[in-house]
Amino acid sequence: VHPSNAARVLALQDRTRLSIIVDDFDVARAWSDAMTAAGRRLEVLIKVDVGFHRCGINAYAPEALDIVQRVADLPGLQLRGLLSHAGHGYLAATSADLEAVAWREIETLTSLAWRAREAGVEIAELSVGATPTARFITRQNGATEMRPGNYVFFDRTQVGLGAASLNDCALWVVSTVVSRPAPTRVIFDAGAKTLAADACRGFGAHHGYGLVFPAVDAPSPDSSITLERLSEEHATARVPAECTLRVGDRVRILPNHSCVVTNLMDELLLVEGTTVVDRLPVAARGRIW
Amino acid sequence: VHPSNAARVLALQDRTRLSIIVDDFDVARAWSDAMTAAGRRLEVLIKVDVGFHRCGINAYAPEALDIVQRVADLPGLQLRGLLSHAGHGYLAATSADLEAVAWREIETLTSLAWRAREAGVEIAELSVGATPTARFITRQNGATEMRPGNYVFFDRTQVGLGAASLNDCALWVVSTVVSRPAPTRVIFDAGAKTLAADACRGFGAHHGYGLVFPAVDAPSPDSSITLERLSEEHATARVPAECTLRVGDRVRILPNHSCVVTNLMDELLLVEGTTVVDRLPVAARGRIW
Numbered sequence: 001v002h003p004s005n006a007a008r009v010l011a012l013q014d015r016t017r018l019s020i021i022v023d024d025f026d027v028a029r030a031w032s033d034a035m036t037a038a039g040r041r042l043e044v045l046i047k048v049d050v051g052f053h054r055c056g057i058n059a060y061a062p063e064a065l066d067i068v069q070r071v072a073d074l075p076g077l078q079l080r081g082l083l084s085h086a087g088h089g090y091l092a093a094t095s096a097d098l099e100a101v102a103w104r105e106i107e108t109l110t111s112l113a114w115r116a117r118e119a120g121v122e123i124a125e126l127s128v129g130a131t132p133t134a135r136f137i138t139r140q141n142g143a144t145e146m147r148p149g150n151y152v153f154f155d156r157t158q159v160g161l162g163a164a165s166l167n168d169c170a171l172w173v174v175s176t177v178v179s180r181p182a183p184t185r186v187i188f189d190a191g192a193k194t195l196a197a198d199a200c201r202g203f204g205a206h207h208g209y210g211l212v213f214p215a216v217d218a219p220s221p222d223s224s225i226t227l228e229r230l231s232e233e234h235a236t237a238r239v240p241a242e243c244t245l246r247v248g249d250r251v252r253i254l255p256n257h258s259c260v261v262t263n264l265m266d267e268l269l270l271v272e273g274t275t276v277v278d279r280l281p282v283a284a285r286g287r288i289w
Numbered sequence: 290v291h292p293s294n295a296a297r298v299l300a301l302q303d304r305t306r307l308s309i310i311v312d313d314f315d316v317a318r319a320w321s322d323a324m325t326a327a328g329r330r331l332e333v334l335i336k337v338d339v340g341f342h343r344c345g346i347n348a349y350a351p352e353a354l355d356i357v358q359r360v361a362d363l364p365g366l367q368l369r370g371l372l373s374h375a376g377h378g379y380l381a382a383t384s385a386d387l388e389a390v391a392w393r394e395i396e397t398l399t400s401l402a403w404r405a406r407e408a409g410v411e412i413a414e415l416s417v418g419a420t421p422t423a424r425f426i427t428r429q430n431g432a433t434e435m436r437p438g439n440y441v442f443f444d445r446t447q448v449g450l451g452a453a454s455l456n457d458c459a460l461w462v463v464s465t466v467v468s469r470p471a472p473t474r475v476i477f478d479a480g481a482k483t484l485a486a487d488a489c490r491g492f493g494a495h496h497g498y499g500l501v502f503p504a505v506d507a508p509s510p511d512s513s514i515t516l517e518r519l520s521e522e523h524a525t526a527r528v529p530a531e532c533t534l535r536v537g538d539r540v541r542i543l544p545n546h547s548c549v550v551t552n553l554m555d556e557l558l559l560v561e562g563t564t565v566v567d568r569l570p571v572a573a574r575g576r577i578w
Contacts, residue, residue, distance in 0.1 A: 002465055002478070002537060023468050024536050054518075054525050055468040055476050087520065176291055179312050179344040187344050189291070193552050194577055197486050229343075231376065232548055236343050247313050248291060259521055263482050264552070266575040286555040288483055 003027065006034035009042070019043035021083055023056050028071045035076030045083040045127060046071055048112060050105040052087040059112040065119060068112070072121045081125030081144070082109050082116075089132040090201045095162055102133035102140070110142040132161045155258035156211050160202015166211075166221070171258040171268070174216055175235070177249045183241040190253060192230040193264060198257035209235060210253040214245065216274055221254070292316065295323035298331070308332035310372055312345050317360045324365030334372040334416060335360060337401060339394040341376040348401040354408060357401070361410045370414030370433070371398050371405075378421040379490045384451055391422035391429070399431040421450045444547035445500050449491015455500075455510070460547040460557070463505055464524070466538045472530040479542060481519040482553060487546035498524060499542040503534065505563055510543070 012018050022028040022044055035042045046068060049056030057064055072079040086105040092098035105128055113123040128137070129147030131154075137146055153171035154164035173194055179187035200206035208227040213220065225243065229236040235253075239245065255261045262268070263285045270278040301307050311317040311333055324331045335357060338345030346353055361368040375394040381387035394417055402412040417426070418436025420443075426435055442460035443453035462483055468476035489495035497516040502509065514532065518525040524542075528534065544550045551557070552574045559567040 002467055004465070004537070023470055027536050049470060053471075053474070054520060054523055055470055057470065176293070178291055181312055181338060181344055181346065182342075185342070192485075192487065192549055193574075196481075197549075198481065231343060232552075234343055247316050248293070248319075260481055260486075263521075264575070265577075285482075286553070288554075 003030040003034050006031070006038075010038055010040065013040065013042070017043075019045055019080055021045050021047045021055075022071065023047040023049075025067050025070055028074055028077060032074035032076030041076060041078050043080045044071065044077045045080050045125060048082050048084045048109060050084040050086050050108045051101065052085060054085070054087060056084065059108045064112060065115050068116045068121055069119060072116075079121065079123075081123045081127065082113055083125070083127040084109055084129070086128070086130045086133050089130050090157070090161070092132070092161070092203070094203055098132055098161065099136055102136035105133065106140045106142055113142070131158060132163050135163060150259055153258040153262070155261075156206065156254045156256045157198075157201040159211075159254075160200060160204070160206050162203065166254070169254055169258075171255065171261060172213075172252040173210070173255060173261065174250055174252050177245050177247050177251070178234070180245065180247055184239055186225070186237045186239050186243065186245050188227075188235040188237060188251065188253075189233065190235050191233045193232050194261070195227070195230060195235065195253065195255050196257060196260040196264060197230055198260055200256040206256075208237075210255050212237070213252045213254070214249075216250050216252050218252070227253070292319040292323050295320070295327075299327055299329065302329065302331070306332075308334055308369055310334050310336045310344075311360065312336040312338075314356055314359055317363055317366060321363035321365030330365060330367050332369045333360065333366045334369050334414060337371050337373045337398060339373040339375050339397045340390065341374060343374070343376060345373065348397045353401060354404050357405045358408060358410055361405075368410065368412075370412045370416065371402055372414070372416040373398055373418070374436075375417070375419045375422050378419050379446070379450070381421070381450070381492070383492055387421055387450065388425055391425035394422065395429045395431055402431070420447060421452050424452060439548055442547040442551070444550075445495065445543045445545045446487075446490040448500075448543075449489060449493070449495050451492065455543070458543055458547075460544065460550060461502075461541045462499070462544060462550065463539055463541050466534050466536050466540070467523070469534065469536055473528055475514070475526045475528050475532065475534050477516075477524040477526060477540065477542075478522065479524050480522045482521050483550070484516070484519060484524065484542065484544050485546060485549040485553060486519055487549055489545040495545075497526075499544050501526070502541045502543070503538075505539050505541050507541070516542070 047056040048059050089101040109126045126143050127145035128143045131148040131150040134148040154169040158164040175188040175190035178189045209230050210227050211221045212225040214222040226238045227235045228238050268280045269276045336345040337348050378390040398415045415432050416434040417432045420437040420439040423437040443458045447453040464477040464479035467478045500510045501514040503511040515527045516524045517527050557569045558565045
């Protein structure tokens with residue numbers, strides 16, 4: 001969110017409670033100016049880099065406290081607190097590494113919040129958010145908000161990270177075998193426009209572009225089926241010669257990354273067993289400008 | 290396309306000339322049965338594997354001619370010819386390798402067509418299709434149809450494969466700098482939901498998730514800006530410390546793979562220079578079931 005979008009943010013403020021995130025004082029000041037000009041005030045959280053090294057201020061840099069104080073002093077903004085995303089948890093090699101990411105996150109936020117409060121700045125919110133680290137929060141103190149996103153559906157990566165079991169996963173792609181051109185090759189009608197080309201994360205190696213359950217109602221996956229290659233409309237799978245899949249057979253596939261798969265769909269089918277009970281529009285997809 | 294979709298294909302036949310592709314005799318027979326039951330006939334091409342090893346019959350297997358003859362004899366189908374996609378051209382290491390892919394493709398098709406014609410089967414169409422190999426067709430004999438798709442827009446991969454120059458490329462993503470949290474790091478508001486996570490193909494190494502032109506109207510790219518990592522909504526770029534990009538600056542990015550980028554958009558903006566002159570809906574995206 002950038003101040004060039006101020007008119008849209010003002011319109012949204014009329015409809016909902018809204019807060020924004022900043023990690024740059026000049027951007028915060030531009031937002032403050034836009035809000036002051038409109039006679040409004042906007043809630044803001046400061047993004048803190050907890051090790052992912054994407055956005056966020058460096059909490060351990062000498063100027064960190066200064067930025068927090070200066071943002072708190074801006075007349076058009078109301079500082080709510082600090083916010084982080086421990087996205088590097090996805091790269092953890094073991095459960096212990098992942099837990100260390102979660103502890104480092106909360107320590108980074110609470111230590112900066114402590115210094116800010118010592119300096120007289122009110123920090124009401126400490127907001128953390130990432131599905132892999134979410135399970136450690138019950139043993140931590142300090143966070144007031146958690147924002148996991150992927151947990152709504154989970155996916156093969158979350159299973160690989162120990163954040164979910166296969167039975168927890170709620171987003172599946174049903175696909176049909178459209179070719180069996182060789183004994184060890186099966187072609188499905190789901191490619192990068194359906195499964196997305198994201199690699200599978202998790203502890204240890206997880207090959208391929210999804211986990212194949214060999215029938216729509218199969219209770220467990222067939223790990224001998226590897227989705228080796230995605231074209232736009234096809235998945236090319238390596239299978240053992242004795243695999244019984246034939247053209248026309250339907251399978252269900254657990255995607256590596258449910259977020260980007262959802263984003264490819266205009267609507268999802270809600271099922272109980274194999275019965276479609278409702279359709280759910282994906283309202284926000286495509287809303288990128 | 291699978292015979293379970295026969296009703297939709299019949300409906301489309303009322304609106305347009307339509308042909309389908311098969312690489313499996315049982316599927317062809319099921320289509321023939323569906324068409325015979327409906328009192329129709331459907332044009333069909335047989336997909337031939339020319340080295341990509343996705344779909345397609347093996348033209349050099351003993352049974353190849355037999356499949357062609359049996360499909361030609363099916364009462365509900367009218368065999369138009371043979372069809373291929375040399376998708377392995379994207380993996381060619383040099384221009385000479387790519388040209389060899391193109392020659393192997395046409396040789397594979399023409400030799401099977403020759404054997405089919407010798408056996409009394411009419412082969413009217415030899416259809417090839419892939420953008421990287423398309424430029425060799427003027428020196429080849431035998432193909433009656435070419436189906437390049439990517440050439441409509443081109444992209445960074447096609448530039449890397451020598452199929453296009455930067456000036457030929459017609460699909461760009463405009464993105465805004467939303468954070469500069471460290472001297473060597475710039476964050477753009479375009480992630481995997483905008484640029485897609487496809488790797489760049491081409492002769493030699495092409496790092497990153499797109500080629501960045503450092504302003505919307507910049508005439509040439511800044512190859513010192515590397516889009517190292519995509520999150521869903523962000524690109525994390527490594528830049529030299531002297532890079533002048535600031536929060537709010539807008540750049541244009543040449544994507545690695547335009548097909549999957551188009552598929553993420555509901556509409557495209559048509560521009561002349563930096564002026565938007567029209568909007569183009571992406572009519573077929575999301576139409577996957």
